[in-house]
Amino acid sequence: MKVRIKFAKSGVMVYIGHLDLLRYFQKSMRRAQIDIKYSEGFSPHQIMSFAAPLGVGVISNGEYMDVELNSSEGKASFIDSLNEVMVPGVKILNAVLLPDKAKNAMSSVAAASYRIVRKDGGKIPEEVISSADVFIGQNEIMITKETKKNVMELDIKPHIYQFGIDSEEISLKVDASSAGNIKPMLVVEALYRYAGVDFDPLDMQIIRDEMYMDIGEGDERELVSLDSIGEDF
Amino acid sequence: MQKTALSDKILLKVEKPARYIGNEINAVVKNKNEIDIRFALCFPDVYEIGMSHLGIQILYSLFNSYEDVWAERVYSPWVDLDKIMRDDNIPLFALESQEPVKNFDFLGFTLQYEMCYTNILQVLDLAGIPIRASDRSEDDPIVVGGGPCTYNPEPICEFFDFFYIGEGETGYREIFDLYKEHKAKKTTRKEFLKRISQIEGMYVPSLVEVTYNDDGTVKGFTDDEGKPVHIKKQVVREMDKAHYPEKPVVPFIKVTQDRVVLEIQRGCVRGCRFCQAGQLYRPVRERSVEHLEEMAIKLLNNTGHEEISLSSLSSSDFSGIEELVNFLIEECDKRHINISLPSLRIDNFSVDVMSKVQDIKKSSLTFAPEAGSQRMRNIINKGLTEEDILKGARLAFENGWTRVKLYFMLGLPGETVEDIEGIADIADKIAREFFDAVPKEERKNGPVQIVVSTSFFIPKPFTAFQWAPMNEAKDFLDKAYITRKAITSMLNQKRIKYNWHEADVSVIEGILARGDRKLNDLIETLYKKGCIYDAWGEYFDMDKWMSTMAELGIDPAFYTTRKRDLDEIFPWDFLDCGVSKDFLKREWERSLKGEVTPNCMLRCNGCGAVNMNGMYCPM
Numbered sequence: 001m002k003v004r005i006k007f008a009k010s011g012v013m014v015y016i017g018h019l020d021l022l023r024y025f026q027k028s029m030r031r032a033q034i035d036i037k038y039s040e041g042f043s044p045h046q047i048m049s050f051a052a053p054l055g056v057g058v059i060s061n062g063e064y065m066d067v068e069l070n071s072s073e074g075k076a077s078f079i080d081s082l083n084e085v086m087v088p089g090v091k092i093l094n095a096v097l098l099p100d101k102a103k104n105a106m107s108s109v110a111a112a113s114y115r116i117v118r119k120d121g122g123k124i125p126e127e128v129i130s131s132a133d134v135f136i137g138q139n140e141i142m143i144t145k146e147t148k149k150n151v152m153e154l155d156i157k158p159h160i161y162q163f164g165i166d167s168e169e170i171s172l173k174v175d176a177s178s179a180g181n182i183k184p185m186l187v188v189e190a191l192y193r194y195a196g197v198d199f200d201p202l203d204m205q206i207i208r209d210e211m212y213m214d215i216g217e218g219d220e221r222e223l224v225s226l227d228s229i230g231e232d233f
Numbered sequence: 234m235q236k237t238a239l240s241d242k243i244l245l246k247v248e249k250p251a252r253y254i255g256n257e258i259n260a261v262v263k264n265k266n267e268i269d270i271r272f273a274l275c276f277p278d279v280y281e282i283g284m285s286h287l288g289i290q291i292l293y294s295l296f297n298s299y300e301d302v303w304a305e306r307v308y309s310p311w312v313d314l315d316k317i318m319r320d321d322n323i324p325l326f327a328l329e330s331q332e333p334v335k336n337f338d339f340l341g342f343t344l345q346y347e348m349c350y351t352n353i354l355q356v357l358d359l360a361g362i363p364i365r366a367s368d369r370s371e372d373d374p375i376v377v378g379g380g381p382c383t384y385n386p387e388p389i390c391e392f393f394d395f396f397y398i399g400e401g402e403t404g405y406r407e408i409f410d411l412y413k414e415h416k417a418k419k420t421t422r423k424e425f426l427k428r429i430s431q432i433e434g435m436y437v438p439s440l441v442e443v444t445y446n447d448d449g450t451v452k453g454f455t456d457d458e459g460k461p462v463h464i465k466k467q468v469v470r471e472m473d474k475a476h477y478p479e480k481p482v483v484p485f486i487k488v489t490q491d492r493v494v495l496e497i498q499r500g501c502v503r504g505c506r507f508c509q510a511g512q513l514y515r516p517v518r519e520r521s522v523e524h525l526e527e528m529a530i531k532l533l534n535n536t537g538h539e540e541i542s543l544s545s546l547s548s549s550d551f552s553g554i555e556e557l558v559n560f561l562i563e564e565c566d567k568r569h570i571n572i573s574l575p576s577l578r579i580d581n582f583s584v585d586v587m588s589k590v591q592d593i594k595k596s597s598l599t600f601a602p603e604a605g606s607q608r609m610r611n612i613i614n615k616g617l618t619e620e621d622i623l624k625g626a627r628l629a630f631e632n633g634w635t636r637v638k639l640y641f642m643l644g645l646p647g648e649t650v651e652d653i654e655g656i657a658d659i660a661d662k663i664a665r666e667f668f669d670a671v672p673k674e675e676r677k678n679g680p681v682q683i684v685v686s687t688s689f690f691i692p693k694p695f696t697a698f699q700w701a702p703m704n705e706a707k708d709f710l711d712k713a714y715i716t717r718k719a720i721t722s723m724l725n726q727k728r729i730k731y732n733w734h735e736a737d738v739s740v741i742e743g744i745l746a747r748g749d750r751k752l753n754d755l756i757e758t759l760y761k762k763g764c765i766y767d768a769w770g771e772y773f774d775m776d777k778w779m780s781t782m783a784e785l786g787i788d789p790a791f792y793t794t795r796k797r798d799l800d801e802i803f804p805w806d807f808l809d810c811g812v813s814k815d816f817l818k819r820e821w822e823r824s825l826k827g828e829v830t831p832n833c834m835l836r837c838n839g840c841g842a843v844n845m846n847g848m849y850c851p852m
Contacts, residue, residue, distance in 0.1 A: 011235040011256070012235045012237060012254040012255070012256045013256070015244050015245075015250035015251055015254055016251055016485050017251075020251060020485045020486050020487075023485070023487070024485055026537070026539065027258070027483060027536065027537030027538065027539070028537060029537070030533070030534075030537035030538075030539070030568070031258070031534065031535070031536070031537035033534070038569050042592045043571070043592070044569050056245065056250070057241070057244075057245050085258075085537075087256050087257065087258055088235060088256060089235065089256065119241060202241075202242050202245060
């Protein structure tokens with residue numbers, strides 16, 4: 001049985017990188033004595049995959065991973081026994097039984113929503129807020145993206161699905177698919193640059209609130225959270 | 234947000250912030266208002282090394298089992314954070330509470346290897362605790378050291394308030410009770426340390442005076458009342474009753490020892506004359522198989538680790554090894570847990586077991602003949618013969634193994650060129666054994682691959698070789714060259730790879746291992762010149778060590794190559810690890826004659842540990 005788990009990551013756990021989080025969950029499955037399925041072969045590993053890695057320093061209320069189980073005593077007991085072995089900063093929020101033919105979390109992800117706030121609790125500068133409407137109204141928003149190999153120009157406008165701003169926070173829903181993933185800080189940097197305001201990314205806290213899959217027909221986008229398919233078990 | 238001593242900006246800037254945040258599975262957090270004693274346990278090296286150490290986990294669990302004590306962990310900040318803490322004046326903190334170590338009652342260091350000595354000073358200094366015990370005030374934590382290096386604590390004795398000699402499980406409750414009394418009665422630090430010195434195994438350096446002969450050797454030790462000093466180690470009587478951590482802390486990041494460690498026994502019946510651990514942990518004491526099985530299950534359930542490893546100096550000598558291993562194979566198979574079995578002799582049983590628990594294609598056989606000739610192996614009293622090695626190798630080859638690792642030492646007492654060339658010879662014979670045992674058409678895992686590694690022999694206190702002159706760096710490198718040349722002249726040289734250890738750092742380790750109080754100034758000066766992480770090749774600076782010794786008028790040869798008189802008083806002679814100096818002397822003399830001493834299972838050789846603190850050696 002394929003189960004999708006939704007969890008939150010906060011507190012000091014934001015300093016734990018993706019691979020270490022994977023190790024943490026592998027050990028947690030054993031501590032909680034979850035009857036998880038193992039791969040075949042000489043060094044079997046748990047069948048577990050994450051929707052999308054979360055950057056170090058980022059808080060999330062909407063992380064997902066898929067696991068395969070041999071058996072389960074039901075959703076409530078599954079969530080409780082995992083939460084019992086979590087450390088402060090990781091919390092299991094939901095679990096759903098996936099249809100057998102469901103795509104895995106990683107290939108399902110189409111979008112993610114974020115909030116960006118100031119770490120010191122301060123306000124977003126007035127110049128930035130007042131420039132925002134014109135900034136987001138542009139036909140294209142060009143940024144320079146540095147990859148390992150080269151530097152390239154990229155228009156991020158088509159990948160921004162929602163944008164909001166007030167003095168407390170900037171909120172975004174952006175493309176998170178493997179082909180067009182946009183890091184939220186790229187948008188924020190572009191906005192501050194547009195407004196002509198100096199800015200240190202380390203002053204800002206990113207919060208990922210949700211990850212979505214696209215169940216729309218054809219070109220019509222219809223985003224629903226990754227745990228909205230599947231059923232209770 | 235949970236509390237962190239370091240700001241978010243710093244944590245996002247440093248390498249592996251998980252080293253500094255605490256919050257791991259099984260980390261113990263107590264309410265500081267409800268406890269009397271705060272103890273910071275430090276392994277003075279980077280987190281990944283320190284977290285792999287069983288001893289700290291034992292003490293952490295034991296101390297936290299006391300309601301009135303809260304033990305926390307602290308490790309050396311890595312060089313990146315070290316610099317930030319100095320620049321920004323951030324005091325060193327313990328992981329659980331994230332609060333400054335300076336506010337603790339005790340700061341305890343485990344001393345596992347000599348090359349961590351400058352890191353002790355790093356930790357003290359970053360914590361804001363005066364480096365020298367004599368400079369500490371009533372408010373500073375009591376600084377205590379334990380672990381194998383305390384069997385010669387003299388080179389670092391001025392940085393410690395006291396040393397705990399022996400096994401940690403037995404003596405701390407008494408120390409804590411004394412400390413609470415000291416706090417309640419508001420006695421002075423000095424009075425408290427005086428009381429401590431009256432407990433067995435406790436060495437308070439400030440209360441011991443060392444006198445020297447004109448040639449720089451030790452003349453004697455006297456206490457503050459002018460009496461001779463004799464300090465006997467603390468020792469666990471029954472292993473099954475000794476505290477064992479059922480819930481060890483599980484790190485987030487990958488550490489060196491990322492597995493459940495099951496200590497099956499303490500001590501070793503083999504009397505290898507170079508081996509310090511083999512003497513320090515005498516007498517041999519086993520845990521019962523029943524107890525170990527129960528512990529294994531609890532530890533696996535409580536940690537979620539995917540691997541379990543047995544720990545002991547010589548696992549094959551454990552009387553219940555087959556029963557225990559068979560139990561673990563069955564349990565671990567069910568749970569998809571890997572088993573790692575270090576220090577097993579290669580025989581029918583271990584080959585059978587290893588073929589069940591290891592991937593033959595990836596794993597290798599390990600032999601530690603330590604010396605290349607039988608003559609030399611007799612001198613060091615390593616019971617392994619060439620026949621044993623070849624028979625074991627053949628058995629493993631017949632079962633599909635192709636990789637062999639061989640460990641040797643260079644610079645052993647009385648070593649000749651022939652002894653060294655014997656290393657190449659034995660490696661070549663193993664290769665021949667492979668080609669003989671495995672016909673061409675059955676070599677599906679490829680041809681044999683042999684890796685020969687040599688380290689340089691360092692004489693250690695409380696071994697038969699404590700009298701032995703050590704080689705100079707140049708001798709070591711010459712010997713490594715002879716080994717390499719001998720290997721390249723062998724028929725199967727293409728199947729043999731050769732690695733050798735750094736010579737410089739071995740020389741320094743040799744100086745510190747048999748050093749005396751005069752070296753405290755050296756360690757402090759080096760630290761002030763910026764030396765830390767000397768155990769790490771990329772930070773060890775030989776030139777600084779040599780030039781500083783020259784500045785301070787310290788002659789390295791006095792500690793390393795000098796021939797020691799049979800009656801010389803050594804800087805560590807006031808300590809008693811159970812094994813008598815007379816026994817070691819006999820062993821040294823037998824080694825010079827190439828005489829083998831049988832292991833303790835065959836005959837008692839009267840080492841002295843038989844009657845350690847009213848406990849009898851089971852052998």
